[in-house]
Amino acid sequence: MISWLQGHIQLPGYDVGLWxxxxxxxxxxxxxxxxxxQLLCYMSNGxxxxxxxxxxxxxxCEKLYYFIRSxxxxxxxxxxxxxxxMLSRGTAMQSLLEAMGQVFGPQLFESSTxxxxxxxxxxxxxxxxxxxxxxxxxxxxxxELVQQLESIVINWTRQIKGVVNSQDSHYHTEVSGPxxxxxxxxxxxxxxxxxxxxxxxxxxxRVVCVLEASKSSYLARFLSLARRIHENSVEANDNVNFLKNxxxxxxxxxxxxxxxxxxxxxxxxxxxxMIWTLSGYYNNKYPERLASLLxxxxxxxxxRCRTRVSLSDILYADSINIKASMVALKESIQCGVLxxxxxxxxxxxxxxxxxxxPELHWTFDATSIFAQTDAFxxxxxxxxxxxxxxxxxxxxSYTTAGDNSVSFFKGLRGQEVTKSLVAIQNQFxxxxxxxxxxxxxxxxxxxxxxxxxxxxxxxxxxxLEVMYTNMISASFEGVNCMAExxxxxxxxxxxxxxxxxxxxxxKKNSDLYLLFIHDVEEVRREFDENRRAPPLRNDEPRWAGxxxxxxxxxxxxxxxxxxxxAATYFMPTSETKEAEIAYKALMxxxxxxxxxCYKNWVGSMGALDSSTLQAxxxxxxxxxxxxxxxTEREFLAVSTFNVKGVFLQCNFDQDLLALFTEVQxxxxxxxxxxxxxxxxxxxxxxxxxxxxxxxxxxIVDAYNKILCDLSAVERRLFSDHIRKLDKRINxxxxxxxxxxxxxxxxxxxxxxxxxxxIYAIVRRFKEGKQRISHxxxxxxxxxxxxxxxxxxxxxxxxEATQAARRTEMKRRLQQSHEITQLELRAIFxxxxxxxxxxxxxxxxxxxxxxxxxxxxxxxxVKRSLQALSRAINGxxxxxxxx
Numbered sequence: 024m025i026s027w028l029q030g031h032i033q034l035p036g037y038d039v040g041l042w043x044x045x046x047x048x049x050x051x052x053x054x055x056x057x058x059x060x061q062l063l064c065y066m067s068n069g070x071x072x073x074x075x076x077x078x079x080x081x082x083x084c085e086k087l088y089y090f091i092r093s094x095x096x097x098x099x100x101x102x103x104x105x106x107x108x109m110l111s112r113g114t115a116m117q118s119l120l121e122a123m124g125q126v127f128g129p130q131l132f133e134s135s136t137x138x139x140x141x142x143x144x145x146x147x148x149x150x151x152x153x154x155x156x157x158x159x160x161x162x163x164x165x166x167e168l169v170q171q172l173e174s175i176v177i178n179w180t181r182q183i184k185g186v187v188n189s190q191d192s193h194y195h196t197e198v199s200g201p202x203x204x205x206x207x208x209x210x211x212x213x214x215x216x217x218x219x220x221x222x223x224x225x226x227x228x229r230v231v232c233v234l235e236a237s238k239s240s241y242l243a244r245f246l247s248l249a250r251r252i253h254e255n256s257v258e259a260n261d262n263v264n265f266l267k268n269x270x271x272x273x274x275x276x277x278x279x280x281x282x283x284x285x286x287x288x289x290x291x292x293x294x295x296x297m298i299w300t301l302s303g304y305y306n307n308k309y310p311e312r313l314a315s316l317l318x319x320x321x322x323x324x325x326x327r328c329r330t331r332v333s334l335s336d337i338l339y340a341d342s343i344n345i346k347a348s349m350v351a352l353k354e355s356i357q358c359g360v361l362x363x364x365x366x367x368x369x370x371x372x373x374x375x376x377x378x379x380x381p382e383l384h385w386t387f388d389a390t391s392i393f394a395q396t397d398a399f400x401x402x403x404x405x406x407x408x409x410x411x412x413x414x415x416x417x418x419x420s421y422t423t424a425g426d427n428s429v430s431f432f433k434g435l436r437g438q439e440v441t442k443s444l445v446a447i448q449n450q451f452x453x454x455x456x457x458x459x460x461x462x463x464x465x466x467x468x469x470x471x472x473x474x475x476x477x478x479x480x481x482x483x484x485x486x487l488e489v490m491y492t493n494m495i496s497a498s499f500e501g502v503n504c505m506a507e508x509x510x511x512x513x514x515x516x517x518x519x520x521x522x523x524x525x526x527x528x529x530k531k532n533s534d535l536y537l538l539f540i541h542d543v544e545e546v547r548r549e550f551d552e553n554r555r556a557p558p559l560r561n562d563e564p565r566w567a568g569x570x571x572x573x574x575x576x577x578x579x580x581x582x583x584x585x586x587x588x589a590a591t592y593f594m595p596t597s598e599t600k601e602a603e604i605a606y607k608a609l610m611x612x613x614x615x616x617x618x619x620c621y622k623n624w625v626g627s628m629g630a631l632d633s634s635t636l637q638a639x640x641x642x643x644x645x646x647x648x649x650x651x652x653x654t655e656r657e658f659l660a661v662s663t664f665n666v667k668g669v670f671l672q673c674n675f676d677q678d679l680l681a682l683f684t685e686v687q688x689x690x691x692x693x694x695x696x697x698x699x700x701x702x703x704x705x706x707x708x709x710x711x712x713x714x715x716x717x718x719x720x721x722i723v724d725a726y727n728k729i730l731c732d733l734s735a736v737e738r739r740l741f742s743d744h745i746r747k748l749d750k751r752i753n754x755x756x757x758x759x760x761x762x763x764x765x766x767x768x769x770x771x772x773x774x775x776x777x778x779x780x781i782y783a784i785v786r787r788f789k790e791g792k793q794r795i796s797h798x799x800x801x802x803x804x805x806x807x808x809x810x811x812x813x814x815x816x817x818x819x820x821x822e823a824t825q826a827a828r829r830t831e832m833k834r835r836l837q838q839s840h841e842i843t844q845l846e847l848r849a850i851f852x853x854x855x856x857x858x859x860x861x862x863x864x865x866x867x868x869x870x871x872x873x874x875x876x877x878x879x880x881x882x883x884v885k886r887s888l889q890a891l892s893r894a895i896n897g898x899x900x901x902x903x904x905x
Contacts, residue, residue: 026199041071049073062090163236183248200323215256281354328355359400398468415520416451443494492527505583536598566624567688570617577613639676644755648672718771725778740864791846798839803882
């Protein structure tokens with residue numbers, strides 16, 4: 024309907040290209056709003072203006088074209104519903120009188136008739152009713168009648184000329200769709216057929232004959248236009264017959280969404296190709312007609328896609344609507360691209376079908392056909408970039424209520440990353456607000472303002488991308504473990520929507536795999552350096568411990584690899600394959616190494632059968648040794664001495680102990696390596712043998728503890744006690760073995776009781792010896808003189824003071840002597856019944872005590888004399904007191 028308005032405006036200097044979005048909006052308001060009854064059009068300064076009221080500017084213009092509506096307007100009644108015409112400033116009544124004078128009274132009725140039928144798009148040639156014409160010769164001689172008939176023919180000429188020229192104005196209407204094209208030709212066909220019928224009426228033919236007889240100068244132009252009406256009628260009829268093939272497809276197109284349009288276009292182009300080949304007027308003779316039809320299809324496609332795209336959903340986005348908008352934009356882009364592709368494909372098919380008829384080829388100016396389509400596709404791509412920016416930078420669904428902050432960044436740099444994201448969101452919101460404030464229709468491809476506004480937005484988004492990528496790089500600083508790095512990368516992988524940010528995340532993805540490869544190389548280097556002598560603890564077995572060491576190295580790598588594999592967001596890169604190769608190579612080497620350790624262990628057991636096991640168990644429970652290297656507890660018990668054959672040692676076979684440990688460690692592989700039957704059967708008795716070893720170790724600990732508390736001299740003094748204890752223990756050194764039944768526990772309890780008894784004697788001996796040593800230290804610290812500083816003694820007073828001091832010291836020495844005697848008597852009770860060797864050692868011990876007492880007394884006398892010397896002579900730190 025807007026195209027109808029565009030075609031009926033008749034103002035000096037008017038052209039359809041002067042229309043803008045504002046004109047379309049005002050025209051649409053006039054057509055759709057029942058309360059707006061008039062639309063005034065006028066030219067001012069070369070620009071077209073619309074007004075709904077007769078304002079000052081409208082009344083001051085030279086020419087004013089009006090449209091007046093009387094009822095609701097629809098496409099099928101627009102001609103009848105709208106009255107239109109042109110007024111000239113200051114000469115409206117004069118123009119009316121001149122017109123009535125020129126055409127006399129009938130002209131008024133003629134105009135009324137024309138206006139009446141123009142509403143239905145029919146052209147009616149007015150003739151006065153009744154038999155107003157005499158015979159042709161008579162009428163030709165009546166100048167007044169001839170003048171009247173000439174005025175009628177002049178009006179017919181104007182009407183027919185308007186009908187003929189309406190075809191040309193139609194092709195300049197580029198905003199209509201293909202259905203309007205078909206409707207135009209159907210209406211034109213009916214109108215032209217009606218004019219032809221009127222031209223063949225008898226009264227019209229008599230008017231022509233009269234003017235021919237009068238040799239009127241107006242007749243030639245009329246007859247020429249009449250012949251063109253016949254030609255145009257044939258043309259319109261042919262066009263309608265062919266264009267009807269497009270009706271079904273075009274109706275579907277007019278209501279289809281972009282996704283369905285893609286299915287309609289091939290069939291539609293097939294019909295158009297048929298029209299081009301068979302039609303007499305939509306062919307190479309009139310290429311602009313088919314080009315115009317293709318442009319109208321482009322306009323229809325753009326119109327349908329515009330209805331699918333919601334700018335409010337794009338600019339005021341949420342997580343659901345923005346995705347729907349992106350789907351609509353992508354479908355629109357696909358629709359526009361497919362339309363152009365199908366056109367070129369059809370053109371190529373025509374060239375192949377008619378290689379020798381270049382005149383049948385489609386050589387249209389594709390730029391004119393697809394200029395607006397290409398512009399619309401680019402506009403959709405721009406809006407798609409806006410949508411991607413909305414998803415990337417304006418993530419409302421990922422913010423916590425009330426603070427607009429991202430909630431899933433944790434760790435040391437989590438708060439910093441959150442602040443950076445919020446800052447990016449705010450800057451992006453400012454750019455979106457600027458787009459929302461634009462005063463024009465963004466999807467109107469005829470407006471070029473969008474390019475400048477979008478470039479500003481695009482440059483700002485590029486800056487935000489740089490900020491975003493810098494933030495991603497900063498978030499990986501300080502990340503020390505693979506799990507944390509994978510977690511951070513997974514977050515950004517899910518957030519990355521724009522290509523630049525995706526490339527940054529992919530770079531970090533590659534860096535992460537490179538880090539994994541480096542870790543694998545480090546583990547491989549450590550493995551190769553230590554595979555011959557793994558760093559095992561003292562309690563770890565050789566073969567199973569080595570296998571577990573290799574497994575521990577591989578487990579770190581395997582854990583990192585499992586994290587990478589579980590990260591479903593990661594895109595495969597060249598480093599991914601390299602990392603997989605390095606990982607599998609390491610795991611293969613480790614598996615081979617573990618299998619080799621297992622094979623060596625099985626081989627080291629040799630011919631281990633029941634007889635061999637019996638021989639290893641048929642050994643005494645204990646043995647004599649001058650050192651221990653079996654267990655940590657034995658080492659702590661005897662490591663301070665090195666007397667040959669003195670200490671006891673558990674005599675359990677070391678190969679069996681190693682076997683127990685190996686089996687225990689191999690079982691940590693959870694069935695990956697099978698345990699030989701005989702080894703597993705023996706390992707099942709480990710608890711029993713461990714209990715026996717614990718019992719035996721009680722004797723070993725108790726016995727060695729006694730020896731550790733005694734010096735070599737003291738052991739000779741306790742030789743009788745040790746000899747008696749050895750008799751008790753000797754059974755475990757000679758007779759009792761690891762397969763003996765029933766008596767080991769009784770034997771252990773008896774030996775431990777005697778060891779405890781001997782150890783108690785040793786402790787009493789040690790404590791008595793310490794008390795004697797204490798008395799000796801007290802005696803050595805006594806001063807036999809009493810000389811107070813800063814006191815001057817008279818001779819008699821000094822002598823009396825010293826006598827009292829000597830008496831006191833004598834008493835204290837006698838007391839210490841008595842204590843020493845009592846301790847010696849108590850100790851001697853343990854050795855009085857000893858052999859001559861023991862008594863000899865006792866006498867040596869007493870002599871040693873006497874020597875200690877003598878040394879203590881000498882020390883006391885020496886210290887006392889030194890104190891007297893200082894009092895008489897002084898020293899470096901004090902003056903003489905004499």
